[in-house]
Amino acid sequence: MSDIRALLAGRELELGDGAYAERAVPPPSPLEETLRDWLSRLPALPSKALQRFLADVNGREAAVRMLDDDGLRRALRQAAQGMQRQGFADAALAEAFALIREGSRRTLGMRHHDVQLMAGRTLLGGRIAEMATGEGKTLAATLAACTAAAAGAAVHVVTVNDYLAARDAEHNRVLFDFFGFSVGIVEQDMPLDERRRRYGCDITYVSNKELTFDYLKDRIALGSTLRAHQLLRAMEPGRGASPAILRGLHVAIVDEADSVLIDEARTPLIISETLPDDLDTAVYHQAVAMARTLEAGRHFARGRDRDVWLTDQGHAAVAEAAAVHGGIWHSALWRRELMQKALSALHGFELDQHYIVVENKVQIVDEFTGRVMPDRTWERGLHQMIEAKENCEITGQRRTLSQITYQRFFGRYLLLCGMTGTAKEIEPELKRVYDLSVTRIPTHKPSRRRRLADRLLASSDARWQEVARRAVELAGAGRAVLVGTRSVEASELLSRLLDAQGVAHATLNARQDQGEAEAVAQAGGSGRITVATNMAGRGTDIKLSDEVEAAGGLHVILTEFHESARVDRQLFGRAARQGDPGSVEAIVCLEDELFVRYAPWLSRGLKPLWLWSARWLPRLFRALVWYAQSRAERINRRVRLDTVKRDRKWQQALGFVGRDKV
Structure with missing residues (x-):
């Protein structure tokens, strides 16, 4: 230790x-x-330390190349001994990096670029x-x-x-x-x-x-x-x-x-264990059935973050409908709790967007990465309500053993x-x-990525028709096309459109996450169209064929802006890597969740403008995207910081009652 x-050494550490x-x-x-x-x-102020460090590493390269393999290994052990006394000081790091770079050149056939040394x-x-x-x-x-x-x-x-x-x-x-x-x-x-x-x-x-x-x-x-x-x-x-x-x-x-x-x-x-559910599984099905009969605005109101509240009319309607069931439904508190969960399951969580059903089991889909999280469940009965909604087997409630x-x-x-x-x-x-x-870290080569103008369509159907047309057009010109969607449902809708036109393509979403990296790695072939949720492509390079590079490189189409602009940048970043040619564009519509949820009044106001004049639309649209994404980021950041605050209170409570702090 x-x-x-x-x-x-040199870092504050307890x-x-x-x-x-x-x-x-x-x-x-x-x-x-x-x-x-x-x-x-x-x-950030410009730092000369990195440049001095690079000069030091590169200055050692000639001497390092003179060493045989055993000499490289001995030299790295000696450099490590210095680090064990002085920490990760620049002189010791420069020696170690020069040795590791030479080892990589000999074994992997890859010599670290200067930007990788900086990283x-x-x-x-x-x-x-x-x-x-x-x-x-x-x-x-x-x-x-x-x-x-x-x-x-x-x-x-x-x-x-x-x-x-x-x-x-x-x-x-x-x-x-x-x-x-x-x-x-x-x-x-x-x-x-x-x-x-x-x-x-x-x-x-x-x-x-x-x-x-x-x-x-x-x-x-x-x-x-x-x-x-x-x-x-x-x-x-x-x-x-x-x-x-x-x-x-x-x-x-x-x-x-x-x-x-x-x-x-x-x-x-959370690590938890499954316990027998105190509630009869029929209760969940009863709650979902009653929730389907309620009308938005009249019987319940919806919040921005999937919160649902019963109105006075809703309470009365539920009390009347629940009278035939008896048991737990006689309690007003239980009726409210169960119906709020059922309404949230029906109206706040969508199949093939927030979750998928695999082998009669509900599996959560991460909204940012698009990947399945098979070991996670929603809490406090929500997961069971969604299982009832999808007619899946109702699993037991979970008891927390440890969390962090x-x-x-x-x-x-x-x-x-x-x-x-x-x-x-x-x-x-x-x-x-x-x-x-x-x-x-700067790029090794200057970027050749071209950002084409964003395009706004009046309806979702029009957007998907245009995306399909554009993908086929570019693929026909010898380009490789990557189409990014936000949900499984959207990827499969576009896939059906392409199938209807007899267009060959690959579809990647949470149903095929086992082969995502391999499929994305093949997406750089001439005329190849790949439709992928935002889960695809992370950590995997799309290598272009010579024909695609000559035709203009990979073209990326974003079909819906995400709550985080970073995710949009990650998708666009698939094109024009390491100095390759490439282009990107966004083809979206005002019915997208980002606008409806975070800027409803702005999105409604743009519809007549869209019909009136396209000349002013790009500036207004960029402002709309910035406003909606900024608002979404603020809300998500608040959720994360609230998670930290709750976690600290939870730790304090454990310490107060004398339990081990996990």
Whole structure:
């Protein structure tokens, strides 16, 4: 543990009193959070330190190339010894990076570009590196991973799903093997002993959900049954195996950091057990049946965030309809609770948008990534109401055994850093919650992406007809086309339109998430049309064929603006990677959820203007998009900060009653 302190010399660090090395994270004061937020909004001053660092690394390259393989390995061990005394100082990092770059050239056939060296230094400085799509984040991460592992830290490379964890680990394994680092890949449904072994490796690739749940399992298993000093003694050599799965929260390198640390941080991660439901399953079906008879505006009112309230007429109608059932329906409190949940299930959550049904089970779809979350359920009876709505088997209620927020979990790492293509917009929140700053890394080559004018259609049907026409037109000219949709339903609607025209295409959504990366990797062929929800493409490059590059590159069509402008940028970033040609455009309509939900009066006002004059529409439309997305971001940010506040109160309550703080 003392070696870890030395490794992170120069950083404020207080170790916690838990079972293994992790950071103690006392909640910052409101003044400190506000100050962090304010400081993050100041313009970044140009730094010459990175340029000096690059010059130092490049100046060592000729000498490093003269070393044989064993010489490279010995030199990295010597550099690591220096880091164990002085931390990640620039001189030691420059030596390590020069050695790792040469090792990569010999084993992977890839020499790190200067921008990747800059990203690696940014990571080990405990920051977020913002790198444009296609700039080689996976390779850049090897610099930080190898350096930290050589210095003795447990390195967790955190990805958004099991496929990417396995793909990136296997891709870089030959480099890790060259330097003698053991590599572990943790995947879903892996036995406990095997998980423990793989976390014991020098470098472990794992998805954010698997990692966090394994940490919770440790907290449950260890809990109050074994105090920290006893466990640390048990973990000493020769004293037998540790009961812990992890060996410490030393260094986390988070890929797609905005998705993991921000978008997925709206709700706590919970380990729970299924209990017999006190309510008869018939109650849920009765509630949904009664809710279907109620009229919006007359019997109930809807809020912006899926909240539903019964009106006086609604209460009376429900009381009358429930009289025939008896039992729990005699209670006015239960009637209100059940009907609000049933109405929310009917009118706030849509099939193939917020969830899908697989093998007669309701599975939640993450609204930001589009990926299925099979192990998650909605709370307090909502999940059961949706199961009744879809005539699925009603599962039991869940009892929480342990929970933690991403904000609290990742804050416990001794060194937290990450990479993403879109972080500057959320830097204030990253700084406020995680104390993470963002460094924007320049592109290796100038961008050749062309942003075509946004196009606004009057109706949803007109939009999909135009998207299909445009995709076929561009594919016919030899281009590759990627069409991004917000939901499974939308992707399948467009797919049916293309099928009706006899147009060959690939469709990617939450129903086919197992093969998403492979399919996106093939999306750069001549005349190829790929329709994908926003889940597709993250972490996977679209490589262009020679014919497509000559024809103008990949063309990306956005069919609906997202609540976060970052997600739009991520989709557009698929085109024109690393100096390739490419173009992007948005074809949307005023009936889209973003406008209806966050700017209803503005969207209604634009309809007559659309019919009146198209000349002024682009400026008004850009203002509408900015207003709606800004409002959505403010609301979502408030939800995440409320999650943090509730989590802190929950911790305080556990401490007050004397329970172990998980």
